[in-house]
Amino acid sequence: MKKYEVIFQYLEQKILAGEYAAGDILPSENELTALLDTSRATVRRALVELENRGMIQKQRGRGSIVIKSDKLDFPISGLTSYKELVSALHFESLTDVVRFDKVEVDQKLADLTLLELGSMAWCIVRRRQIDGKFLVLDTDYIKFDVAPFLTAEIAQDSIYQYLEHDLNIDISFAQKEITIDFVSSYDAELLDLEEHDRHVVSVKSHVYLNDASVFQYTESRHQVDKFRFTEFARRQRR
Known part of the structure; x- marks a missing residue:
């Protein structure tokens, strides 16, 4: 499994478990880079995957916001x-x-x-x-x-x-x-x-x-x- 996929699953599980609830802002790319000991490019790719799955919405100036989904x-x-x-x-x-x-x-x-x-x-x-x-x-x-x-x-x-x-x-x-x-x-x-x-x-x-x-x-x-x-x-x- 590639590193960005590991990070994607890590964040996905936290969202599904409610540790990051709808409306919460995920840690910044820099914070995730330091927390997960990886590159910013890898973190960014994992966030793109979360966005593609409809789990977050990236907003300029605010960061990555968890989206409420009942689907x-x-x-x-x-x-x-x-x-x-x-x-x-x-x-x-x-x-x-x-x-x-x-x-x-x-x-x-x-x-x-x-x-x-x-x-x-x-x-x-x-x-x-x-x-x-x-x-x-x-x-x-x-x-x-x-x-x-x-x-x-x-x-x-x-x-x-x-x-x-x-x-x-x-x-x-x-x-x-x-x-x-x-x-x-x-x-x-x-x-x-x-x-x-x-x-x-x-x-x-x-x-x-x-x-x-x-x-x-x-x-x-x-x-x-x-x-x-x-x-x-x-x-x-x-």
């Missing part, structure tokens, strides 16, 4: 389980398994999931409660042969932890699509949406193993006002 940052790059996000973002969450059964992949499902026609798959629907409200609805189709002994109890905890640590399965990459969709009757039934909500944010993913075979299709539908979807992009010199 949760969900990274769209990378491949992270929901449980790992909860741990990284330090919020309380409860998972309710709405559906857990085995289905045969018909043509419509094969077209959607890219799983093999006629094969068997786990169909898992989970809703996630945050701050006392169900705000995320996850629907997963997982190739049955990959995890034939999967259970609802595992799904309530962490499927990826089970696959990687118990079954030693190597999950490689995902192709994602993000859309703004109209609220469906299923969303309205299972999520605690506001009266004014007409749309949800949908993140659809095909997830692949190391041999480049698809083993999972997932759609995660989010209440629009609670989440901010983020990505860190690096310019490639050409």
Whole structure:
């Protein structure tokens, strides 16, 4: 991990823990340089990253001000389980398994999931409660042969932890699509949406193993006002 990333995480944790509250001014670049025994350029880069994440606002003559945010940052790059996000973002969450059964992949499902026609798959629907409200609805189709002994109890905890640590399965990459969709009757039934909500944010993913075979299709539908979807992009010199 690079030094600016270490400093970014150090300051991020202090903000998330409330040691620097909304409206507080962070120590100056010179003070942070001395405190963290690093260069001013490294501190400045960490502060830029905090600003890009919407955690601070730099104001000329005042410094770096912590911004109040009631939105949760969900990274769209990378491949992270929901449980790992909860741990990284330090919020309380409860998972309710709405559906857990085995289905045969018909043509419509094969077209959607890219799983093999006629094969068997786990169909898992989970809703996630945050701050006392169900705000995320996850629907997963997982190739049955990959995890034939999967259970609802595992799904309530962490499927990826089970696959990687118990079954030693190597999950490689995902192709994602993000859309703004109209609220469906299923969303309205299972999520605690506001009266004014007409749309949800949908993140659809095909997830692949190391041999480049698809083993999972997932759609995660989010209440629009609670989440901010983020990505860190690096310019490639050409």
